[in-house]
Amino acid sequence: MGPLWDDVAVSTLLNETTTTSNGFVEPAASPLLLLGQGRDLASERGVECTGALPAPSDPDLVERARAARAALGGRAFVLGHHYQRDEVIDFADVTGDSFKLAREAAARPEAEFVIFCGVHFMAESADILTSDAQQVVLPDLAAGCSMADMAAIGQVEEAWATLSDVGITGDTVPVTYMNSSAAIKAFTGRHGGTVCTSSNAQVALRWAFDQVGGVDGTGKVLFLPDQHLGRNTAVQQLGLSLDDCVVYDPRKPMGGLTEAQLRDARMILWRGHCSVHGRFSERNVTEIRAKAPGVNVLVHPECKHEVVTAADMVGSTEYIIRALDAAEPGSTWAIGTELNLVRRLAKAHPDKQVHYLDSTVCFCSTMNRIDLPHLVWAMESLADGRTVNRIVVDPDDAHWARVALDQMLALPGL
Ligand code: SF4
Helix, strand or coil, rough: CCCCCCCHHHHHHHHHECCCCCEEEEEECCCCCCCCCCCCCCCCCCCCCCCCCCCCCCCHHHHHHHHHHHHHHHHHHEEEEEEEEEEEEHCCCCCCCCHHHHHHHHCCCCCEEEECCCCHHHHHHHHCCCCCCCECCCCCCCCCCHHCCCHHHHHHHHHHHHHHHHHHHHHHHEECCCCCCCCHHHHHCCCCCCCEECCCCCHHHHHHHHCCCCCCCCEEEECCCHHHHHHHHHHCCCCCHHEEEEECCCCCHHHHCEEEHHHHHCHHHEECCCCCCCHHHHHHHHHHHHCCCCCCCECCCCCCHHHHCCCCCECCCCHHHHHHCCCCCCCCEEEEEEEHHHHHHHHHHCCEEEEEEECCCCCCHHHHHHHHHHHHHHHHHHHHCCCCCCCCCCHHHHHHHHHHHHHHHHCCCC
């Protein structure tokens, strides 16, 4: 059996639809409608694209990209997240998940420009981990992250004040997922917490609980902003129960919880989620098992708990890539993560059957804002001596976010 989607259908849909933050696929008037010129989406970052973008139909676009890349040479280092489009990945010097890319950027002090083909919070992390002499550029400032947007610093400060009123902040350690703004990372640094990735969430949570009496004690973790990663890690890897977890809704007084619920909880999960991974359902797993007997279902831990429970394997994007590399020829896989990555995995493993877990197309719409016209525009501007879309984190936030990131780097296994 071949993949459940085919390249023609997928590329057609990419040009004719867009996925909203609610996960609905909507028709787009033009594939370039949301290129971020003059729109304010009230999201993680400001949105303005100064200067003229190349036309996507420009037949010389690839050649222009090659020429601009060659003109920049070693002065620039281009990072490409696994969820980026192929046309962008083709120009990446290195690909990886958000954490790997931030470390790669930090390991290139000779690069004057770090061009980050990913989303805003990733570029912020790269700015925090690189020197002041290096400039981090995000080709489209509209490339935010709906999950990161679900935890605004004002909301988190308010929630912390609520926990303080209940008298539990002394017994609570904040942990934020890498997929959060620099301000949220700084919040965790200021309050003795850490950052985690989907690869090291178990180690980070164990460390956090150890600060307040251990996993078997009574201390708590405030986990931001992805409730699913927090819950899946706490229940599947630390042995806590679903009853130990409560969801804090920042739009409700006291997070929608009672004082007793807050006091009794071990994991206080922020009400955030990924609009891409949140789409996968238990039904997707049931259906693929019926269609492809013997299939290995492999999902990202940002998926809902019932999906993770129904799957055969769970892991970060890097884990998913390694699992496919190590898989037996002829084996069958259904992957629950962003579609650009799954398409590339399918192409890279023609000897294996690689299916997309969802029955409908699901790209990360914000990741897809970075396209070849924006990359060409950013590179040509830099080659002409104009820095565009530079990401600069507020120095105080950068300091405290660095404290939290350094705490993560000190965890075993990194
Ligand atoms: S895939 Fe999800 S977590 Fe990643 S950038 Fe897109 S919305 Fe954010």
